[in-house]
Amino acid sequence: MGARADSQNPPPVRADxxxxxxxxxxxxxxxxxxxxxxxxxLREVSAQVHAGEALLVVGxxxxxxxxxxxxxxxxxxxxxxEIDLRVAPEDCAYLGHATFLYPxxxxxxxxxxxxxxYGQTPARxxxxxxxxxxxxxxxxxxxxxxxxxxxxxxxxxxxVFLIKPQLVFLDEPGTGLDPASxxxxxxxxxxxxxxxxxxxxxxxxxxxxxxxxxxxxxLKDAGAAYFGPASGFDGGDLTC
Amino acid sequence: MLRRAGFIAAKDxxxxxxxxxxxxxxxxxxxxxxxxxxxxxxxxxxVSGQAAGAIFWLASAFGLVLVFNDLFSLEEGQGCRxxxxxxxxxxxxxxxxxxxxxxxxxxxxxxxxxxxxxxFLGQDIQGSWGVLILALIxxxxxxxxxxALLGALAQGQGARESLFSVxxxxxxxxxxxxxxxxxxxxxxxxxxSDQGLWAGIIVAFDAVFTAAGAFLFPFLYTGEE
Numbered sequence: 202m203g204a205r206a207d208s209q210n211p212p213p214v215r216a217d218x219x220x221x222x223x224x225x226x227x228x229x230x231x232x233x234x235x236x237x238x239x240x241x242x243l244r245e246v247s248a249q250v251h252a253g254e255a256l257l258v259v260g261x262x263x264x265x266x267x268x269x270x271x272x273x274x275x276x277x278x279x280x281x282x283e284i285d286l287r288v289a290p291e292d293c294a295y296l297g298h299a300t301f302l303y304p305x306x307x308x309x310x311x312x313x314x315x316x317x318x319y320g321q322t323p324a325r326x327x328x329x330x331x332x333x334x335x336x337x338x339x340x341x342x343x344x345x346x347x348x349x350x351x352x353x354x355x356x357x358x359x360x361v362f363l364i365k366p367q368l369v370f371l372d373e374p375g376t377g378l379d380p381a382s383x384x385x386x387x388x389x390x391x392x393x394x395x396x397x398x399x400x401x402x403x404x405x406x407x408x409x410x411x412x413x414x415x416x417x418x419x420l421k422d423a424g425a426a427y428f429g430p431a432s433g434f435d436g437g438d439l440t441c
Numbered sequence: 442m443l444r445r446a447g448f449i450a451a452k453d454x455x456x457x458x459x460x461x462x463x464x465x466x467x468x469x470x471x472x473x474x475x476x477x478x479x480x481x482x483x484x485x486x487x488v489s490g491q492a493a494g495a496i497f498w499l500a501s502a503f504g505l506v507l508v509f510n511d512l513f514s515l516e517e518g519q520g521c522r523x524x525x526x527x528x529x530x531x532x533x534x535x536x537x538x539x540x541x542x543x544x545x546x547x548x549x550x551x552x553x554x555x556x557x558x559x560x561f562l563g564q565d566i567q568g569s570w571g572v573l574i575l576a577l578i579x580x581x582x583x584x585x586x587x588x589a590l591l592g593a594l595a596q597g598q599g600a601r602e603s604l605f606s607v608x609x610x611x612x613x614x615x616x617x618x619x620x621x622x623x624x625x626x627x628x629x630x631x632x633x634s635d636q637g638l639w640a641g642i643i644v645a646f647d648a649v650f651t652a653a654g655a656f657l658f659p660f661l662y663t664g665e666e
Contacts, residue, residue, distance in 0.1 A: 315528070
């Protein structure tokens with residue numbers, strides 16, 4: 202069962218989730234704190250992410266979920282604590298609300314550009330294959346600016362697949378997607394896990410996303426109110 | 442890093458030239474400036490080489506602002522800046538890529554400004570083409586190095602354009618003055634004795650701007666939102 206903690210103290214971490222016990226750790230954050238000016242956003246948050254597993258990060262608005270994700274992804278500096286990513290930068294991918302697309306470039310050109318940023322040079326066949334996975338093969342040469350929000354996010358997902366990451370940061374990736382696209386997203390997250398990737402997944406859709414996660418980090422009042430296995434998480438006071 | 446900078450520059454050039462925003466605006470504004478200054482010339486009088494050089498570089502400096510605002514706005518629409526920052530690309534590669542793209546766009550603009558200055562301001566290249574081209578490259582490199590740095594500073598700000606111009610222009614003065622002096626000599630055919638001195642100043646400030654850009658860009662570009 203997972204451990205509960207009040208907002209003043211960091212929660213105890215399950216022994217079988219500790220970094221020194223499991224060797225397949227992808228990311229380890231220890232006692233991370235963050236201030237924005239004088240406002241405390243995160244206080245002594247610790248968690249680990251393992252290969253082939255998803256850590257679901259949940260909490261109310263302003264709980265610090267996105268800030269924590271950005272800290273883990275290296276996009277924001279923590280005020281205190283340590284971040285230990287045990288994968289190379291080339292093996293990390295970030296997928297959030299923003300689609301990272303250049304509207305005037307085609308789907309293929311967008312994917313090629315981002316693959317090159319990760320040191321890869323994909324062949325046309327590889328682009329077609331990855332776009333087929335997300336149902337966009339027929340629009341491979343269409344400008345991304347003509348895509349709907351759902352199509353743009355699918356293309357963003359294809360970008361992540363192309364990178365073949367070992368650690369994936371997802372910031373509410375289902376926002377604005379229709380049910381079919383959300384289902385596709387969850388299915389592909391399962392595929393990423395099967396490929397050995399660790400997934401850090403900020404979500405507001407607790408009921409739908411919880412079955413796809415192995416562990417949960419529940420943020421409340423700037424601290425970790427729960428960190429432990431998903432099976433032991435009772436939803437806290439979240440209603441979504 | 443150089444390879445990735447090249448990919449960023451190629452992408453920026455493709456978007457900027459294809460989109461027809463920053464480059465076209467820069468060209469139109471520069472041409473308008475040159476044309477307006479030509480109207481201020483009293484009938485039958487020639488614009489001095491010094492004034493023509495100043496007008497040419499003024500058009501280039503205003504064009505620079507539009508070019509770099511456009512280049513950095515490319516990353517803002519769909520959060521692409523976050524994408525670059527979350528990728529393994531070194532921030533220096535972004536600076537270099539933007540600088541190279543800005544340099545190329547500036548040279549393209551000036552390929553239009555130069556004949557326009559000849560026609561509207563009544564100038565001819567009396568001096569050495571080699572000196573003109575070397576001065577152009579030297580000044581443009583300084584402009585691009587600083588433009589790529591300060592473009593990052595101004596991005597995402599509400600008053601981006603005005604902030605960019607206010608900071609950029611005073612810093613550009615040494616290389617712009619160098620460009621004006623050397624162009625004055627090339628237009629008039631009188632090789633000024635201080636050309637070597639101005640060339641030295643341009644090279645020195647190019648080095649300063651390049652070092653400042655390489656060192657400071659990561660701090661500006663990764664600024665927390």
